Amino acid sequence: MGDRSGSGAGKAGEERVPQAGRGHLDASERELAGQGRNLPPLQLHVPEPRYRPGDAADFSDLEIPAAGTAPRPDEAADPGTMRDMAYGLVRVLDDEGQAVGPWDPKLPAKTLIRMLRAMALTRAFDARMFRAQRQGKTSFYMKSTGEEAVSIAAAAALASDDMCFPSYRQQGVLIARGWPLIDMMNQIYSNKGDRLKGRQLPIMYSAREASFFSISGNLATQYPQAVGWAMASAARGDTRIAATWCGEGSTAEGDFHSACTFASVYRAPVILNVVNNQWAISSFSGFAGAEATTFAARAIGYGIAGLRIDGNDALAVYAATRWAADRARANGGPTLIEHFTYRAEGHSTSDDPSAYRSADEGSHWPLGDPIARLKQHCIALGIWDEERQAAMDKELAEQVRDAAREAEKNGILGHGLHHPMESMFEDVFEEMPWHLREQQQQMLDEAKAAGL
Amino acid sequence: MTEAATETRQMSMIQAINSALDVMMERDPEVVVMGEDVGFFGGVFRATAGLQKKYGKNRVFDTPITEIGIIGVAIGMGAYGLRPVPEIQFADYIYPALDQLVSEAARLRYRSAGEFISPMTVRSPFGGGIFGGQTHSQSPEGIFTHVSGVKTVIPSTPYDAKGLLIAAIEDNDPVIFFEPKRIYNGPFDGHYDRPSKSWAGHPGAMVPEGYYRVPLGRARTVRAGEALTILCYGTMEHVVESMVIEMGVDAEIIDLRTLVPLDIEAVERSVKKTGRCMIVHEATRTSGYGAELSALVQERCFYHLEAPVERVTGFDTPYPHSLEWAYFPGPVRIREAINKIMRE
Numbered sequence A: 001m002g003d004r005s006g007s008g009a010g011k012a013g014e015e016r017v018p019q020a021g022r023g024h025l026d027a028s029e030r031e032l033a034g035q036g037r038n039l040p041p042l043q044l045h046v047p048e049p050r051y052r053p054g055d056a057a058d059f060s061d062l063e064i065p066a067a068g069t070a071p072r073p074d075e076a077a078d079p080g081t082m083r084d085m086a087y088g089l090v091r092v093l094d095d096e097g098q099a100v101g102p103w104d105p106k107l108p109a110k111t112l113i114r115m116l117r118a119m120a121l122t123r124a125f126d127a128r129m130f131r132a133q134r135q136g137k138t139s140f141y142m143k144s145t146g147e148e149a150v151s152i153a154a155a156a157a158l159a160s161d162d163m164c165f166p167s168y169r170q171q172g173v174l175i176a177r178g179w180p181l182i183d184m185m186n187q188i189y190s191n192k193g194d195r196l197k198g199r200q201l202p203i204m205y206s207a208r209e210a211s212f213f214s215i216s217g218n219l220a221t222q223y224p225q226a227v228g229w230a231m232a233s234a235a236r237g238d239t240r241i242a243a244t245w246c247g248e249g250s251t252a253e254g255d256f257h258s259a260c261t262f263a264s265v266y267r268a269p270v271i272l273n274v275v276n277n278q279w280a281i282s283s284f285s286g287f288a289g290a291e292a293t294t295f296a297a298r299a300i301g302y303g304i305a306g307l308r309i310d311g312n313d314a315l316a317v318y319a320a321t322r323w324a325a326d327r328a329r330a331n332g333g334p335t336l337i338e339h340f341t342y343r344a345e346g347h348s349t350s351d352d353p354s355a356y357r358s359a360d361e362g363s364h365w366p367l368g369d370p371i372a373r374l375k376q377h378c379i380a381l382g383i384w385d386e387e388r389q390a391a392m393d394k395e396l397a398e399q400v401r402d403a404a405r406e407a408e409k410n411g412i413l414g415h416g417l418h419h420p421m422e423s424m425f426e427d428v429f430e431e432m433p434w435h436l437r438e439q440q441q442q443m444l445d446e447a448k449a450a451g452l
Numbered sequence B: 001m002t003e004a005a006t007e008t009r010q011m012s013m014i015q016a017i018n019s020a021l022d023v024m025m026e027r028d029p030e031v032v033v034m035g036e037d038v039g040f041f042g043g044v045f046r047a048t049a050g051l052q053k054k055y056g057k058n059r060v061f062d063t064p065i066t067e068i069g070i071i072g073v074a075i076g077m078g079a080y081g082l083r084p085v086p087e088i089q090f091a092d093y094i095y096p097a098l099d100q101l102v103s104e105a106a107r108l109r110y111r112s113a114g115e116f117i118s119p120m121t122v123r124s125p126f127g128g129g130i131f132g133g134q135t136h137s138q139s140p141e142g143i144f145t146h147v148s149g150v151k152t153v154i155p156s157t158p159y160d161a162k163g164l165l166i167a168a169i170e171d172n173d174p175v176i177f178f179e180p181k182r183i184y185n186g187p188f189d190g191h192y193d194r195p196s197k198s199w200a201g202h203p204g205a206m207v208p209e210g211y212y213r214v215p216l217g218r219a220r221t222v223r224a225g226e227a228l229t230i231l232c233y234g235t236m237e238h239v240v241e242s243m244v245i246e247m248g249v250d251a252e253i254i255d256l257r258t259l260v261p262l263d264i265e266a267v268e269r270s271v272k273k274t275g276r277c278m279i280v281h282e283a284t285r286t287s288g289y290g291a292e293l294s295a296l297v298q299e300r301c302f303y304h305l306e307a308p309v310e311r312v313t314g315f316d317t318p319y320p321h322s323l324e325w326a327y328f329p330g331p332v333r334i335r336e337a338i339n340k341i342m343r344e
Helices: A002-019 A027-032 A109-134 A148-157 A171-176 A181-189 A222-235 A254-265 A298-302 A314-329 A370-380 A386-409 A421-425 A434-449 B013-027 B051-055 B067-080 B095-105 B141-145 B158-170 B235-247 B264-274 B289-304 B331-343
Strands: A163-165 A242-247 A270-276 A305-310 A335-340 B008-010 B031-035 B060-062 B083-087 B121-126 B151-153 B175-180 B206-208 B220-223 B228-232 B251-255 B258-260 B277-284 B310-314
Touching (some): A109 A148, A109 A171, A109 A314, A109 A370, A109 A386, A163 A222, A163 B067, A171 A181, A222 A242, A222 A254, A222 A270, A254 A270, A254 A298, A254 B067, A270 A314, A305 A314, A314 A335, A421 A434, B013 B031, B013 B158, B013 B175, B031 B067, B051 B060, B067 B083, B067 B095, B121 B158, B141 B151, B141 B175, B141 B289, B151 B158, B158 B175, B158 B206, B220 B235, B228 B235, B228 B264, B228 B331, B235 B251, B235 B277, B251 B264, B264 B289, B277 B289, B277 B331, B289 B310
Parallel strands (some): A163 A242, A242 A270, A305 A335, B031 B060, B031 B083, B083 B121, B121 B175, B151 B175, B228 B251, B228 B277, B277 B310
Antiparallel strands (some): B008 B206, B151 B258, B220 B251
16 A cells, blocks of 8 residues: 555656646747737736725716616516616716606605604714714614615505615614614614614614514525515515615625525516715725626516616606506516615714715715705705704704614613623524523523522 | 324335424414425425425425525424424534524523523434444534433434324423434344345334324333343444344343433432443444443442443444444444453
């Protein structure tokens, strides 16, 4: 055995010498291998955002079609006839705040003000909770600043019992559906009022009564789940539809592909929203494929209706969502909507965007601010004014402050007012099996022995 | 253990699984069956044959080839209120769905404090002994027993397969239901050189036609004995039983049936009685489920043990093709292990 393997190794070693890598080929071997030809060396393209810290941002060359110019296909349109929609940009609000073109949803004043209010409330909530994290009252927070229209206008266009499968930046859906702020704050503080018993990282809400699915930290997993919910609704002859959201960065996950395939194959009544806010933490959208195409254009390959819309235009978001919802309800199948927007702030309280992007990018973003644009529209309609806006902002800040004070009575993170230790073992299974009961008892015994 | 037992007839494990699905689809309109090739064709192993014709395409349907999608969609259906029974064609192909199973299905009840649940049963053929090579032979149960929030179930007879599958479908927690495909059509004693047997004449192949349950979390004592306890499940139950009879050793054989939650009382009672414990599984050794069993036995039966706990498992290599019978924990290896533990 030793003899045989020894001689074998020696022989193999001798044979390997002339083949030991491309660098060792002689001229004729290189010729045979095609390396003698006069070809340029291959180059790897690694995308790079246009502006880094210290650069002056300038988006004046970005192609932004004028409001009102995008055509509005029939809700029953064949996806194959809608290809241009995936490369254009549906916009309703023009620079003067007028609603123009075929996508104008012609909403009553009441709805416009309600959306404006929910967007402002979301921003006030974000501001307060961000500060609470900085004050050490909780471990973590994520704002949705600049993206409020994406959630709120969509929620306004859906029925209240349409099932939403959000990512972590759709707190606006809960707020638009009138969910109590105190309940959201209890979750953020992981206090004794937290319905999720302090198990989840702040902002990973779950609100079944608001048809708001439990948020997961694992990106894009909710995409196929939303499709499955929609398939179930269709299979049971229900009338409810599902909507889901992910960021443009998460479209790179395999779940996105699986979800689009399932949605297409079964014509599931689902709205697949891609919130393209240009940034996935520090990675710009080019790392999700944005240099080569749009995210709405992904729909074309799946045979799904695709719309690319101005995500900072609440009326465009409303109109597109309504279009997709009507299509789904008529058994016309799924729609993928790319909301073109900008993540105005850091990814989370753990992130400092000045480390990777130009500080003035946000202020140069050509689509502006969703709240300012809807406010301008309401003022232009004569149903609103700056005084009322200022009074509303003040009132909302107070509402949020009062809610925070109430929530803090239930405790803040690390101050002891949490659910009892033994609750940690509940809900792993419907009934607690013996090994969890034992571990629960062990934990209590250890705490007792330590005098806790 | 059983309720509403009806007329029994002899079934293979495949027929028993098919019957369980049929019974549950009949009883509960929320039960849906989905997976690659499960619909019109009836499954590559025939486990879902006839179901689509009987219950329609809204309840039994073929899926695209994407395990992420199959499990992700099943989670969404469960959140809606259905009771999905997705099939993963081979356990070797369950890995693309791991994120959906581990991060989502297993955690959904916990993270939502019970607001949403995932009452799905993932059926998947597993195990070797069929010249399946690397990707048609694996036993990944240890990956799932390590995940809090899922139950892992493995039957070894047609009777158990049907009763456990019914119990799994009725269970409100996600269940990974691994079906030992080597024994789909007959028990296998590990003697690969002998003609294969059918289930005919095996007591575990007499299966009630209608509804009954074999409860999850309870082991089955295959054979009582005093000299040695052997813990096993799936195909290995038959290999072990055959060797124990052949060697005439007075071993107590326990078919665990459910790995999580484990029937710890059955394990403890038996090992304390015999003083010796051997664990047999096809899965690779390191960090396999046998390690957990061994640790539990050591912790709970230490002063009763007369010999070190013995593990007979697959080797820590990918599952080989041509060397299958050197890899498989068959009669030769089990005989050696029994001799060794009885000498101690």
